[in-house]
Amino acid sequence: EPEVTQTPSHQVTQMGQEVILRCVPISNHLYFYWYRQILGQKVEFLVSFYNNEISEKSEIFDDQFSVERPDGSNFTLKIRSTKLEDSAMYFCASSDLWGYTFGSGTRLTVV
C-alpha cells in the first residue's frame, strides 16, 4: 500500500535554529498538507499546497514557516528560528480523489 514517508522521525534542535522537515508524498497525489500535533492535543492544520503554491494556511502558519516542493518527489516544511512552543509532532499528508494519507510524523523537540 502506498505510503507517505517522513524524515527524520525525531529531530532535536536548539531554540533559534532552523529545521527542515521532509516528506515524500504518495507519487500520484497532487495535494499536500502539513499538520501539527502538540503532545496530548488534537491534530491541527498548518498549510495545504497544490500546483506549486500554498492553497490555504492557518493562523499558526506565520512567517516563521515555509513550505517547498524542491523536486518532483519531496515536500518540505521549514521552521526558522525555532521556539520552545514549536515542539510537536509534525505530520505530512497527501491526497487525491480516492484517499487522504498521513505520514508517521516527525517529532520535533526544541530545547
Add this chain to the structure above:
Amino acid sequence: QQQVKQSPQSLIVQKGGISIINCAYENTAFDYFPWYQQFPGKGPALLIAIRPDVSEKKEGRFTISFNKSAKQFSLHIMDSQPGDSATYFCAAGPGNFNKFYFGSGTKLNVKP
C-alpha cells in the same frame, strides 16, 4: 470556535464490549467525515469514513452512524479487543482536497 467536538475524552471498555465515540460538527458545508486511529508515536491512520448521503457505514467491527440534521456522527466498535486500544480522532471537512478539522481525540483502553 471549535469546528468539531468529540466526546468522551477517554473510554475504558471490557474486551468484547461496544465502544462508542461521538462527534458533532458546525459547518454544514462539510461532506466528508473520516475517523482516524492513532497508536503512540505513529501518524493518524484512516479507519473508516462516511459521506452525508448515507446514515450508516459498516466495515467489519467498525460502524459510523451519521445524523445530518443533528450534525452528529459516531463511531461504534463492536466486540472491542485489546488491540483496539489507541486514540481515535474524528475529523470533518469539505472533501479530499481540503484541510480536515480534527476532534480532540478519545483515548480508548480495552481491558482484557
